[in-house]
Ligand code: GP9
């Protein structure tokens with residue numbers, strides 16, 4: 001019902017975090033290139049195996065002079081995995097408590113970034129992905145979001161050993177998509193969804209780097225994970241050298257993020273010893289801390305590079321990016337907060353209603369001290385801390401519930417942001433390659 005939207009609208013208004021004038025609009029007019037690192041977790045950054053960096057190129061970006069790199073950024077996906085990450089980044093609304101927005105609510109009214117950036121700044125928009133368009137119902141959802149192009153598997157030669165598990169191998173995706181990228185009107189907003197670094201992380205020997213010797217744990221999934229991490233790193237490196245040669249780096253902003261965990265909790269104890277942690281004292285809080293994924297904003301030539309310790313998550317990316325592009329966000333219904341904003345609250349909501357903050361984590365029904373990695377016994381939780389924790393839990397539950405209601409009831413039908421033109425999915429046909 002229309003009045004349900006006003007409840008959501010007033011929550012989002014009260015939760016609004018204003019832009020930081022230091023960063024507002026600094027990327028306006030630049031191409032936006034989003035690199036979605038499949039199943040890539042933060043622990044691989046700066047990790048060495050047998051004396052060799054797993055991801056030397058991503059490490060160089062992470063510490064680069066032009067890259068703002070977040071060290072306390074968390075994935076917040078639920079069962080929707082990649083599609084939840086995409087939903088959060090394109091709409092700043094959460095995935096669902098179960099199932100996927102993309103499969104269940106593909107024809108909802110979205111007010112997503114592809115439509116916003118093309119309507120307000122005239123950007124062209126496209127997704128490049130080596131899997132079939134129907135996976136995660138992407139072809140339907142992208143039309144609801146207003147993506148102008150979707151270069152899925154049908155646009156590439158994915159035959160034989162060119163593909164691995166979920167589609168065209170990443171090096172080929174970056175290479176073969178150039179023909180389409182170069183036809184896009186600039187400035188463009190493009191997203192590359194990689195797939196090779198995906199469970200069970202197998203990779204043909206011919207594609208492996210003989211100079212990278214992976215771990216020798218008794219879990220082949222973990223050992224393979226570092227091999228496909230390394231391959232993904234080489235793929236991104238090759239893409240960057242293309243962007244540089246094509247003269248695209250200097251007028252682009254590159255957003256790089258990991259979509260969700262690759263190693264599941266049941267394997268974390270085996271992983272622990274590889275990443276320098278003690279498996280015998282591994283805790284549920286350690287499982288949460290491993291949910292960090294990279295979030296890097298590379299602005300070539302900006303010299304703005306630094307490590308940003310702000311605690312945040314995928315829900316926060318859209319407002320952060322909109323403000324960098326000089327797009328005011330007050331008018332939209334978006335749950336995230338600009339990570340550069342002084343009003344940004346460092347409270348990371350997970351889909352299961354657990355949460356983490358710089359000092360405390362709530363998970364497995366207990367409150368954890370992040371410094372000691374110990375449970376804080378109820379008896380030693382002060383009244384003040386107990387009050388804070390219950391305020392945090394209420395805030396997390398409220399935000400998730402309102403986001404769910406917005407999606408379940410398709411409430412954006414009843415809301416018109418200033419100047420926003422409703423997207424008509426029928427206006428898009430992905431079968432036609434960019435002419
Ligand atoms: C599928 C690829 C992997 O096209 O994006 O999706 P995931 O299994 O990670 O949700």
Ligand code: MN
Nearest residue numbers: 038039082259
């Ligand atoms: Mn994924």
